[in-house]
Amino acid sequence: MSKTYNHLDAGHRNINNLKRMAYFAEVVETGSFTAAAQRLGITKAVVSQQVAKLERAFETTLLVRTTRSVRPTEEGRAFYERCARVLSEAQEAFDGLEADDRAPTGTLRLTATFDYGIAVVVPAIAEFHRRFPACSADMVISDQTLAPVEKDIELAIRVGWLTDSNLRARRIGSFAQILVGTPDLAARLPDGASPDELAQLPFVANSVLRDPLGWAFTNSDREARSVRCSATLAIDATLGALEAVRAGIGASILPDFAVQADLASGRLVRLLPGWSLESGGIYAVTPATRFRPARVTAFLEVLAEWERRRSQAR
Secondary structure, X not given: OHHXXXXXXXXXXXXXXXXXXXXXXXXXXXXXXXXXXXXXXXXXXXXXXXXXXXXXXXXXXXXXXXXXXXXXXXXXXXXXXXXXXXXHHHHHHHHHHOOOOOOOOEEEEEEEOHHHHHHHHHHXXXXXXXXXXXXXXXXXXXXXXXXXXXXXXXXXXXXXXOOOOOEEEEXXXXXXXXXXXXXXXXXXXXXXXXXXHHHHOOEEEEOOOOOOOEEEEEEOOOOEEEEEOOEEEEEOOHHHHHHHHHOOOOEEEEEHHHHHHHHHHOOOEEOOOOEEOOOEEEEEEEEOOOOOOHHHHHHHHHHHHHHHHHHHHO
């Protein structure tokens, strides 16, 4: 009798701690008890009390609380990374329980960068709306990296290289970085030019990049060349850099989805075609603990189809 009671009691404690783990993860992601409570639909006091009980149960301080902020301790950060994985797996399990014939509804709240957002995401939203007319979309286009928890965003489309491991990220495609310029600019390069000649050309730097002037090229023989350009113009938007290249200000390295139409029309040409640059990824990012509505899953399938078609056209 005693054994059975103890076993049930331990199970009850474990269930409570699983709930507290979810509350704790929300606090870390949002950075405050108030924001976590709003996301969870409960009071701030409940969140604070439950996280405190979790700390007491394991005699570990997980959060440092001040009047202005809440941040995880070293132990708290390590615990959060494990929480995020557990909660992500749990959400995948719940996603699998959704009926296949359940039609998505509601407003899809998402964010994307200007260049990829305009070139790919907006057309994908149009297709999404045609398939699911009960859905609408609220999109924030910004070259700033917005966290999914900001503005109650359900989905962030990120382009490049992810560094935040605390988010659920699904790679839905890739893009090539291409050195482009006007035909007149291309005529200034000798046949068989190497990246060394790039330093002699006027260059438009995209200053949203971590290092907009340093580039590493490789060719089919796996020969590597690094070059550092000198900026004729530095501009903090990919579409702005593209317009500067069109105007003949200089060459630039831009993602394929931004220059595809200009290359097809001949308005711009690829420079140093025998040399290539590192490819980047296109990711769909959601908070690790966020419930994924059917509309998010449906839109991601539409966007993935667009990416497959775009990849085949390259």
